[in-house]
Amino acid sequence: xxxxxxxxxxxxxxxxxxxxxxxxxxxxxxxxxxxxxxxxxxxxxxxxxxxxxxxxxxxxxxxxxxxxxxxxxxxxxxxxxxxxxxxxxxxxxxxxxxxxxxxxxxxxxxxxxxxxxxxxxxxxxxxxxxxxxxxxxxxxxxxxxxxxxxxxxxxxxxxxxxxxxxxxxxxxxxxxxxxxxxxxxxxxxxxxxxxxxxxxxxxxxxxxxxxxxxxxxxxxxxxxxxxxxxxxxxxxxxxxxxxxxxxxxxxxxxxx
Numbered sequence: 001x002x003x004x005x006x007x008x009x010x011x012x013x014x015x016x017x018x019x020x021x022x023x024x025x026x027x028x029x030x031x032x033x034x035x036x037x038x039x040x041x042x043x044x045x046x047x048x049x050x051x052x053x054x055x056x057x058x059x060x061x062x063x064x065x066x067x068x069x070x071x072x073x074x075x076x077x078x079x080x081x082x083x084x085x086x087x088x089x090x091x092x093x094x095x096x097x098x099x100x101x102x103x104x105x106x107x108x109x110x111x112x113x114x115x116x117x118x119x120x121x122x123x124x125x126x127x128x129x130x131x132x133x134x135x136x137x138x139x140x141x142x143x144x145x146x147x148x149x150x151x152x153x154x155x156x157x158x159x160x161x162x163x164x165x166x167x168x169x170x171x172x173x174x175x176x177x178x179x180x181x182x183x184x185x186x187x188x189x190x191x192x193x194x195x196x197x198x199x200x201x202x203x204x205x206x207x208x209x210x211x212x213x214x215x216x217x218x219x220x221x222x223x224x225x226x227x228x229x230x231x232x233x234x235x236x237x238x239x240x241x242x243x244x245x246x247x248x249x250x251x252x253x254x255x256x
Contacts, residue, residue: 001174001175001176002032002033002175002176003032003033003175003176003177003178004032004033004034004035004136004171004174004175004176004177004178005030005032005033005034005035005177005178005180006034006035006036006037006164006167006168006171006177006178006179006180007027007030007034007035007036007037007180007182007246008036008037008038008039008160008161008163008164008179008180008181008182009023009036009037009038009039009182009183009243010038010039010040010041010160010161010183011039011041011042011183011184012042012184013182013183013184013243014038014039014040014043014080014083014084015040015042015043015080019243020083020084020087021087022243022244023182023243023244023246024084024087024088024091024093025091026243026244026246026247027088027093027246028088028091028092028093029247030246030247033136033137033175034141035132035136035141035142035143035144035167035171036084036088036095036141036142036143036144037143037144037146037160037163037164037167038076038080038081038084038143038144038145038146038160039076039080039146039160039161040075040076040079040080040145040146040160041062041160043075043079043080044062044068044071044072044075044076047071047074047075048067048068048071051067051071053067053068053071055068058116058118061118061121061159061222062118062121062157063116063117063118063119063121064118064119064120064121064156064157065119065120066119066120068119068120068157069119069120069155069156069157072146072147072157073147073155076099076145076146076147076157077099077145077147080145081097081099081143081145082097084097084143085097085143088141088143093141094139094140094141095140095141095142095143096135096140096141096142096143097143097145098142098143098144098145099144099145099147099148099149099155100122100124100144100145100146100147100148100149100158100163101147101148101149101155103128103131104128104131104149104151105127105128105131105132105142105144106124106126106127106128106144106148106149106158106163106166106167107124107125107126107128107148107149107150107151108122108123108124108125108148108149108150108156108158109122109123109125109150110122110123110150110154110156111123119157120154120155120156120157121156121157121158121159122148122149122150122156122157122158123158124148124158124162124163124166127166127167127169127170127171128170129170129171129173129174132167132170132171133171133174133175136171136175144163144164144167146158146159146160146162146163148163159222161181161219161222161223161226162222162226164179164181164226165179165226165227165229165230166226168230168233168235169229169230169233169234169235172230172233172234172235172236173234176236177230177234177235177236178235178236178237178238178239179227179230179235179237179238179239180238180239180240180241180246181223181227181238181239181240181241182241182242182243182246183240183242183243184242184243185242186198186241186242186245186250186251187199187200187240187241187242187250187251187252188202188216188220188224188240188252190215191215198251198252199252200252200253201252201253201255202224202252202253202254202255203255203256204228204255204256207224207228223240224240224254227240227254228254228256231254231255231256232256237253238253238254239251239252239253239254240252240254
């Protein structure tokens with residue numbers, strides 16, 4: 001099978017011109033098949049504030065009421081997605097911006113209320129790997145925004161790390177998939193105040209121990225949960241690293 005590199009990027013990287021250009025430049029140099037998944041939560045939070053809509057987060061995940069859903073749809077599926085696609089076209093990458101609703105790429109179900117009501121948030125149920133594979137084989141580079149649909153006409157906000165992990169799982173039978181989570185730090189850190197305290201290899205037992213010790217917390221928890229699930233489903237490699245280090249095999253390698 002041929003190699004497919006899936007890059008997930010979010011945070012200020014996609015929202016600041018200089019860091020976005022650096023990210024897209026590095027992404028454009030990746031050889032072979034590739035796919036980009038992006039977030040944009042900070043931009044959504046900023047726009048929500050301007051509109052007088054309060055944002056609420058629980059364990060790194062956004063509570064999405066109706067007003068917030070409208071904001072994230074505009075920001076993720078519009079502003080951020082199309083800025084990335086335009087930037088890639090300028091670098092000679094034939095990118096296609098998609099949400100999970102387009103071409104029935106990702107179907108989800110509204111998350112059931114247990115301890116927390118997350119609102120209009122989707123849990124992924126199916127990734128259309130066949131459709132994505134066909135696009136990729138044509139030389140198209142998909143750029144996925146973190147929005148899905150329930151096939152009942154409803155758009156659902158869906159965690160971008162989850163989108164990346166589920167997409168990697170959905171394509172693992174068709175490609176040798178390498179999944180790379182990019183963010184502002186050099187990798188998973190032992191000390192959040194020390195950017196050089198990178199954990200080079202993180203196994204599942206260590207992950208659970210570090211959560212109990214509160215070394216790993218917040219948004220890093222769902223990122224790593226998705227990483228381990230992807231490996232269990234046949235993804236060849238998962239790396240968490242700084243966006244500027246794409247293709248350099250640095251950062252934290254996640255292993256079962």
